[in-house]
Amino acid sequence: MRLDIALVHYPVFNKNQETIGSAVTNLDIHDIARAGKTYGVERFFIVTPFADQQELVGEIIDHWLHGHGAHYNRDRCEAFSIVTVCSSLADLYAGYGCAGLRRPLVVATSARDVGQLLLSYGAL
Numbered sequence: 001m002r003l004d005i006a007l008v009h010y011p012v013f014n015k016n017q018e019t020i021g022s023a024v025t026n027l028d029i030h031d032i033a034r035a036g037k038t039y040g041v042e043r044f045f046i047v048t049p050f051a052d053q054q055e056l057v058g059e060i061i062d063h064w065l066h067g068h069g070a071h072y073n074r075d076r077c078e079a080f081s082i083v084t085v086c087s088s089l090a091d092l093y094a095g096y097g098c099a100g101l102r103r104p105l106v107v108a109t110s111a112r113d114v115g116q117l118l119l120s121y122g123a124l
Helices: 026-038 051-065 068-072 074-080 089-098
Strands: 004-008 043-047 083-086
Touching: 004 026, 004 089, 026 043, 026 051, 026 074, 043 089, 051 068, 051 074, 051 083, 068 074, 083 089
Parallel strands: 004 043, 043 083
Antiparallel strands: none
16 A cells, blocks of 8 residues: 655644644654655655745755765665655645546644544544
8 A cells, every 4th residue: 555644744733723834844754754764755755836835855865865965875765766745735626636646635733622533543
């Protein structure tokens, strides 16, 4: 079974339940890419509509895939090979169609108790 993951930075809710865009962090990219590669994730998508954030992520990816980082740490280079930036969830889903794949089952996490629609890890 194919497993892809996405770190969505827009749209997200802030503590006041307002829709905002959050900043991409270098640490998130590194940690999630390494864990994803370790556990067989095919694609790790970072979703942000903000050009400056896309550029930042692109520079980080380029450093580890093609720059000094690619030679400095081959394992990190391999982990970053699964990272893809996209501007929206709609673009991410459209990519599945273009690649001949079915739209994925979407499972989301939340830091807040959402009450209904909870699914245990075992059930998933």
